[in-house]
Amino acid sequence: MPCITYFFFRFDKNLTEQSAYMQIPSLSDIKRAHQRISKYLETTPVMVSQSIDEISGANVFFKCENFQKTGSFKLRGATNAIFSIRPEERTNGFATHSSGNHAQAVAYAARLAGTKAYIVMPNNAPEVKKKAVKGYGGEIVFCEPNEEARVKTCDELIAKTGAIFISPFHHTDIIAGQATAAKELIEEVNDLDVIMTPVGGGGLAAGTALAVNYLSPNIRVVLGEPKNADDTYQSFKKGSILPVNNPDTIADGLKVTVGELNFEIIQKHVSDVVTVTEKEIITAMRHIWERMKIVVEPSTAVPFAALLKRKAEFEGKKVGIILTGGNVDLGNLPFQ
Amino acid sequence: MPCITYFFFRFDKNLTEQSAYMQIPSLSDIKRAHQRISKYLETTPVMVSQSIDEISGANVFFKCENFQKTGSFKLRGATNAIFSIRPEERTNGFATHSSGNHAQAVAYAARLAGTKAYIVMPNNAPEVKKKAVKGYGGEIVFCEPNEEARVKTCDELIAKTGAIFISPFHHTDIIAGQATAAKELIEEVNDLDVIMTPVGGGGLAAGTALAVNYLSPNIRVVLGEPKNADDTYQSFKKGSILPVNNPDTIADGLKVTVGELNFEIIQKHVSDVVTVTEKEIITAMRHIWERMKIVVEPSTAVPFAALLKRKAEFEGKKVGIILTGGNVDLGNLPFQ
Numbered sequence: 131m132p133c134i135t136y137f138f139f140r141f142d143k144n145l146t147e148q149s150a151y152m153q154i155p156s157l158s159d160i161k162r163a164h165q166r167i168s169k170y171l172e173t174t175p176v177m178v179s180q181s182i183d184e185i186s187g188a189n190v191f192f193k194c195e196n197f198q199k200t201g202s203f204k205l206r207g208a209t210n211a212i213f214s215i216r217p218e219e220r221t222n223g224f225a226t227h228s229s230g231n232h233a234q235a236v237a238y239a240a241r242l243a244g245t246k247a248y249i250v251m252p253n254n255a256p257e258v259k260k261k262a263v264k265g266y267g268g269e270i271v272f273c274e275p276n277e278e279a280r281v282k283t284c285d286e287l288i289a290k291t292g293a294i295f296i297s298p299f300h301h302t303d304i305i306a307g308q309a310t311a312a313k314e315l316i317e318e319v320n321d322l323d324v325i326m327t328p329v330g331g332g333g334l335a336a337g338t339a340l341a342v343n344y345l346s347p348n349i350r351v352v353l354g355e356p357k358n359a360d361d362t363y364q365s366f367k368k369g370s371i372l373p374v375n376n377p378d379t380i381a382d383g384l385k386v387t388v389g390e391l392n393f394e395i396i397q398k399h400v401s402d403v404v405t406v407t408e409k410e411i412i413t414a415m416r417h418i419w420e421r422m423k424i425v426v427e428p429s430t431a432v433p434f435a436a437l438l439k440r441k442a443e444f445e446g447k448k449v450g451i452i453l454t455g456g457n458v459d460l461g462n463l464p465f466q
Numbered sequence: 467m468p469c470i471t472y473f474f475f476r477f478d479k480n481l482t483e484q485s486a487y488m489q490i491p492s493l494s495d496i497k498r499a500h501q502r503i504s505k506y507l508e509t510t511p512v513m514v515s516q517s518i519d520e521i522s523g524a525n526v527f528f529k530c531e532n533f534q535k536t537g538s539f540k541l542r543g544a545t546n547a548i549f550s551i552r553p554e555e556r557t558n559g560f561a562t563h564s565s566g567n568h569a570q571a572v573a574y575a576a577r578l579a580g581t582k583a584y585i586v587m588p589n590n591a592p593e594v595k596k597k598a599v600k601g602y603g604g605e606i607v608f609c610e611p612n613e614e615a616r617v618k619t620c621d622e623l624i625a626k627t628g629a630i631f632i633s634p635f636h637h638t639d640i641i642a643g644q645a646t647a648a649k650e651l652i653e654e655v656n657d658l659d660v661i662m663t664p665v666g667g668g669g670l671a672a673g674t675a676l677a678v679n680y681l682s683p684n685i686r687v688v689l690g691e692p693k694n695a696d697d698t699y700q701s702f703k704k705g706s707i708l709p710v711n712n713p714d715t716i717a718d719g720l721k722v723t724v725g726e727l728n729f730e731i732i733q734k735h736v737s738d739v740v741t742v743t744e745k746e747i748i749t750a751m752r753h754i755w756e757r758m759k760i761v762v763e764p765s766t767a768v769p770f771a772a773l774l775k776r777k778a779e780f781e782g783k784k785v786g787i788i789l790t791g792g793n794v795d796l797g798n799l800p801f802q
Contacts, residue, residue, distance in 0.1 A: 175511070180535075196759045199516075416796060423532045423761040423792035456759035460752060465796040 152391055155306035155337075157344040163210040163306040164313055170209050170242055172198050174311075176318050176450075181421045186437055188444040191322070192418075193315040196426050196456030200234045200266065203311050203454050204298075207333055208235035210307030211296050212243050220245050222292035227273075227284045229255040230383055231455050232298040237268025248293050250284045252276075258459050299331030300389035309337030315450045316346050323447040326433035328454060329353040329362045329403065330384035332392025338452065339399035349450075350401040354436030356381045357405040362388045362396065366403045380408055380464055383429035383455070404436035411435050412464045418453075419465075425456040428464065488727055491642035491673075493680040499546040499642040500649055506545050506578055510534050510647075512654050512786075517757045522773055524780040527658070528754075529651040532762050532792030536570045536602065539647050539790050540634075543669055544571035546643030547632050548579050556581045558628035563609075563620045565591040566719055567791050568634040573604025584629050586620045588612075594795050635667030636725035645673030651786045652682050659783040662769035664790060665689040665698045665739065666720035668728025674788065675735035685786075686737040690772030692717045693741040698724045698732065702739045716744055716800055719765035719791070740772035747771050748800045754789075755801075761792040764800065 155163075177192045195203035212224055223246030226236045233249045240247035247268040251260065252275035263270055273283035288295060297304060311334065312325055325342055329335040339351045355363050359377035371393050377385040388396065396403075406414075411428055414435035418426050433451050437444050491499075510530045518526050531539035548560055559582030562572045569585045576583035583604040587596065588611035599606055609619035624631060633640060647670065648661055661678055665671040675687045691699050695713035707729050713721040724732065732739075742750075747764055750771035754762050769787050773780050 201759060419761055419796055423537060425755055425759040425761060460755055460799070460801040463796070463799065463801075465799075 153302055154391065154395055155302050155309065155340060159302065159306040160309045160313060160337075160341055160344065163206075163303070164310045166213050167206060167209040167307060167310065170239075171205060173314060174198050176315065177422060177424070179422050182417065185417055185421070186434075186444070187441055188437060188447050188449045190434075190437070191315070191319045191448070191450045192422070193311055193450060193452045194424065195311055196424060196430065196453050198455075200231065200238045201455055201457040202231035202235065203308060203334055203452065204231040204235035205238060206310050207299075207301075207304035207307035207337075208232065208239040208296060209242065211301060211303040212236070212239045214303050215294060217243075220294065222294070223247060224296050225250070225284060225288050225291070225293035226296045226298065227251070227280050228298055229259050231457055233259070233268065234262050234266055234457070236296050237263045237266035241267040246293070248287050248291060250280060250287065252280065256459060262457070298386075299333030300391055302391070304333050305337045305340070305392065305395070307337070308334040309341040311452050312338040312341035313345060315452065316341065316349070319448070319450055321448060322346070322349050322450045324350045324352055324444065325450040325452070326352045326354060326437060327452045328381070328384055328429050328432040329355050329388065329396070330359075330429070331386045332362065332388040332396055334452065334454060335362075335400065336392040336395035339395055343399045351399060352401055352433075352436065353396070353403045354433035355403055355405050356384055356411060356432060357407050359385050360405045362393070363403040363405050365393060366397065366400070369397070379411075381411055381427075381429040381432055383427065384432065404440055406432060406435040406439055410439060414438055416465055424453075425458060426453050427455045427458050430454045430456070489638055490727065490731055491638050491645065491676060495638065495642040496645045496649060496673075496677055496680065499542075499639070500646040502549050503542055503545040503643060503646065506575075507541060508534050509650060512651065513758060513760070515758050518753065521753055521757070522770075522780070523777050524773060524783050524785045526770075526773070527651070527655045527784065527786045528758070529647055529786060529788045530760065531647055532760060532766065532789050534791075536567065536574045537791055537793040538567035538571065539644060539670055539788065540567040540571035541574060542646050543635075543640035543643035543673075544568065544575040544632060545578065547637060547639040548572070548575045550639050551630060553579075556630065558630070559583060560632050561586070561620060561624050561627070561629035562632045562634065563587070563616050564634055565595045567793055569595070569604065570598050570602055570793070572632050573599045573602035577603045582629070584623050584627060586616060586623060588616065592795060598793070634722075635669030636727055638727070640669050641673045641676070641728065641731070643673070644670040645677040647788050648674040648677035649681060651788065652677065652685070655784070655786055657784060658682070658685050658786045660686045660688055660780065661786040661788070662688045662690060662773060663788045664717070664720055664765050664768040665691050665724065665732070666765065667722045668698065668724040668732055670788065670790060671698075671736065672728040672731035675731055679735045687735060688737055688769075688772065689732070689739045690769035691739055691741050692720055692747060692768060693743050695721050696741045698729070699739040699741050701729060702733065702736070705733070715747075717747055717763075717765040717768055719763065720768065740776055742768060742771040742775055746775060750774055752801055760789075761794060762789050763791045763794050766790045766792070
């Protein structure tokens with residue numbers, strides 16, 4: 131895991147703290163995260179729709195993180211991680227590698243914290259992603275579009291600037307921050323039977339599973355994952371992490387392999403992982419756009435696709451779904 | 467105006483009532499409409515967005531009628547018109563001609579009222595529109611795609627069934643119903659400087675202008691209209707109705723000529739009509755989709771396009787915009 135390097139870098143003067151940051155977040159960690167980030171974030175609405183309920187046969191409550199600032203839930207974890215660093219320790223800024231929602235979240239949260247964000251991005255990243263990061267004041271550092279170059283560039287950048295690495299998902303503070311979405315959902319909607327999220331690296335999935343375990347353990351947590359990037363499904367069946375191989379899915383936020391800490395939590399507290407095809411993702415996404423009149427990403431539609439696939443299982447149930455984000459390229463949509 | 471026929475048909479036994487229905491709605495009419503329809507409709511949210519405010523330089527409050535049941539504000543007027551008819555008088559059902567949001571609204575409201583809806587539609591109407599009307603239980607009656615056939619088919623249908631005609635915009639009850647959107651917006655947001663809506667037939671525009679005049683007369687009402695269907699703009703300048711000629715605009719809900727009663731109200735209570743190009747409409751629509759993460763129709767984006775066109779005029783102002791609807795064909799979007 132390349133991020134280990136960064137954790138050592140970050141905490142090389144304090145190994146106790148470093149090990150603390152790879153621990154499973156406690157309920158207090160999640161509550162503290164919520165307190166820490168609340169004033170910077172939107173309390174996103176929970177939306178319902180009669181026609182979505184008719185289509186699914188369930189009673190669905192969508193927690194709309196697509197309306198979150200920067201357009202995704204990722205801001206929760208990034209803001210928590212960044213503001214958990216003392217002001218005098220964050221003067222050199224923060225760094226991450228991402229061309230997705232985490233990049234925008236780190237750029238935005240670093241600006242909130244009055245410091246810099248360095249974002250390592252492949253030089254073939256879409257223009258719309260670069261523009262968004264720059265719009266939030268982030269400084270983009272380009273690298274060749276491969277894993278080795280990405281890690282090397284990020285390492286060198288951190289060595290040069292003294293910036294602190296913010297992992298996209300494999301970090302106690304990130305997981306605790308993402309857990310606050312489910313915490314809000316549980317506080318807003320009583321007696322949910324199930325909560326569903328997508329799973330990629332597992333920051334939101336693990337955070338949701340923990341929040342449910344601490345706050346309302348009778349709720350089942352079910353994850354949706356693209357069949358074409360089904361590492362968590364395979365790992366969940368096997369009991370240990372199987373890295374993803376050449377993931378090719380429209381749900382571009384879910385291509386990464388689940389993190390170790392994340393998987394440990396998922397194994398303990400998640401009931402099931404349901405995989406869905408590309409066609410099922412697009413159909414679910416279209417239902418959400420057409421019926422709810424809201425913009426969600428392909429990755430975001432994955433848990434609703436999983437619900438539709440297992441219709442009988444969820445019939446008549448109160449199902450909370452965290453809609454993770456709404457950052458799409460409108461010039462390149464999958465609808466026909 | 468073909469609808470005059472229908473009003474005579476509807477009220478041929480009661481001419482007093484007929485003349486009453488072509489009067490300018492009073493404040494009590496609007497309040498009564500609100501009371502009548504509230505239990506059937508959504509109180510739609512008012513949404514704000516930091517980045518929309520940055521783009522526009524104004525403080526914008528979007529009243530989201532795209533989240534209204536059936537996907538548009540049209541349900542307000544249709545529900546008011548249908549429920550203002552006594553149950554024993556509505557057994558033969560209701561009829562209208564529309565392939566747009568009014569068709570869906572009449573179908574939905576008639577079902578709520580426990581009766582039938584007959585919708586006259588050109589036989590070349592898009593599949594998605596037919597499906598929506600059928601989905602709400604409406605019975606579609608096809609006609610040739612021209613004005614003469616449309617009126618003739620609707621006349622014959624009404625003669626045969628005894629259904630009551632529900633005008634899309636030219637009717638006291640429709641205007642009073644549409645006025646409730648602005649009424650809610652005024653009640654939800656204090657001290658607005660301006661309220662903007664699009665203008666097509668003028669049901670919403672006239673209703674909004676009246677609600678503002680009765681409830682908060684210091685607010686300016688400004689209408690947005692496509693340059694390619696600028697009958698209200700031209701009529702407003704001239705002081706009498708100039709029918710629209712071959713309108714060709716992506717804002718398909720705004721192609722009709724403004725109604726007489728509607729224009730009378732607009733002339734009295736609207737401050738300005740601003741026309742916008744097709745490109746300006748698409749740009750405004752894209753901003754709303756990208757920044758707000760919500761789906762709105764091209765027609766809906768017209769007032770925001772007008773605001774952007776007149777940026778200096780609205781700078782720093784509190785501007786309420788009624789987002790009229792979100793029914794689009796996702797397979798045929800104008801974004802590149």
